[in-house]
Amino acid sequence: MRFLLDAEQLAFADSLHAMLTAADTPAVVRDWSRGEHASGRALWARIAAAGVFALAVPEEHGGVGPRPVELAVAFLELGRHAAPGPLAETVAAAVLLGETPRAKEFLPGLAAGTDIATVAAPTGFALDGDAASLCLSPTPQGLFRSATAPGVVRRSLDPARRLTPLASDGELLVAGPAGGQALAWTRLATAAQALGVGLALLDRTVSYVRRRTQFGVPIGSFQAVKHRLADAKTALEFARPVLFGAAISMRPADVAAAKLTACEAAYTAARTALQLHGAIGYTAEYDLSLWLTKARALRAAWGTPDECRDLVLADGLG
């Protein structure tokens, strides 16, 4: 037993972090929110080139997968930088299609980042159908058809999440029972992304409270401020091992526990960040908002807290 990331995994995280920092993701997020996808596509290509989608694609189809631990490492960094787009949904599509005879047609493009995919949730919208080249929509039997996005965009609480209804009129692409496995991968990716969002919110807030002074001292020296941050830190640091434990086992209940824990911790961090920034935290123009709104949106995506808890109660933890 050695339950720690190894040197290669840490280096992978560092290189993604450096690439995403250089890419000025806040500007990309703002473009994406307006439906301007060019800078987002350029970022997508770099994320794919770093090998992120390949982690969900087997070697014979141009990938290096399946590697859920590395996928969690990568999505944590994507969340930390608020990278926009149907990232987890593209992973879902790769897992769904990987089980089908058409895998060799679709997977290389997903791994290489030349194709962006999205998948509609059973009861809701698809994320960024307007930017995706491949849309999948579930049938009531849990199979998946190709679909088209008629171009309607509903606004999300997170302006960077462009919710699109799909017209599920296409060909039946996934006729087997891959849905459960795909859901576990999407959920894991979403959990990792949420944890990254939470860590970014905490980091930004810690540096803000060290700089901002009131009553002649940094507000970070007040105990009421410190204790909220200590609680946010503790929640995030306990979500991290739950995430990686789930990535190792990939049992649905473990993944649900990871989704719940990471999203709750990220939401705690978001509430703390908003409060401790005061009024400026409540503005759209300040970059903090990019993470604040995402923390709330991810909480409901691919498994609400109650759905996750039900899975834990039904199956028990690994």
Add this chain to the structure above:
Amino acid sequence: MDLTHSDTDEEFRAEARAWLAEHVPRAPLPSLETAEGFAAHRAWEAELAADRWSAVSWPVEYGGRDAGLLQWLLFEEEYWAAGAPGRVGQNGISLLAPTLFDHGTEEQRARVLPPMASGEVVWAQAWSEPEAGSDLAALTSRAVRTDGGWLLRGQKTWSSRAAFADRAFGLFRSQPGAADPHQGLTYLMFGLRAPGVTVRPIGRLDGKPAFAELFLDDVFVPDQDVIGKPGQGWRVAMSTAGNERGLTLRSPGRFLASAARLAELWRARGCPDHARARVADALIGARAYQLFTHAAASRFLDGARIGPESSMNKVFWSELDLAVHETALDVLGAEGELAGTDWSEGYVFALAGPVYAGTNEIQRDIIAERLLGLPKGRR
């Protein structure tokens, strides 16, 4: 990233499980906080020690099994899953023993550890004083130099189990004038039945004498019972505090077992909806604590030392423990009020978790200042 255990570790776990299955008392022992319960728990410690299960991580020469950190964690999981009794020797085993391994002499280890392992000598922690709780360095009890040793004077309080225990360890001011209150403290061991010691039991919420006040009136302590160098007591004590907040006081096994029992209770009572979310959260919280511990253990095995992260442990386990017990009482409904049940006893105990071993407010200060780098404020 790997969560599987080696064959040797799994064999160790299996051996522990088999032993516990055969020896754990069928009926729960009477409460540890009564004279009768204390005696029964001492006897249980002796039974554990006879087969070297009372302090598995110690070297064989002191009665242990030389078990590594991972084996110790597995033992704890088995111990609590088997429903085995609470550990009356815990203060000594989890607080004093690590201190002696780090700062004690060979002679002290050989003299103190074996009777500690067998429950023959049960130890109490004498740190707090009436005017020195969270601000431990404000303590005023004194150790005055005398021929061949020290004379202790002053008052200690809230000493867990001191009503029935044999000996105690604590900090005393040996250099009253020191400019910094952390300087000039000496760490000593003394007998609770030595001349000059008066023990006054204090009832906790339910009236049981779970802790006591100690009045010390020129109690003689020989030099051989000083731990570390005289005057360096703060440093010695802080190594104990890390153990107290961190792993050794509260292993994940305990919380995995109590969360599993909560889920059983909830199912047996027809899965009431009002508790559904809290039962799930308890299971997840216990698993989170276990996995967090695995990560910490991996870092220790790589050579890291216990640091300020142990403050996150303390806040997490104390809140988890309380949440599990509060939920259980809510699931029990009107029956939850009954005293003397496993759940209500556990609840009374859990209520103190956020207070002892350094209050959770103090731990949050440590997390904020030492892990997040926030400026020190006024204390």
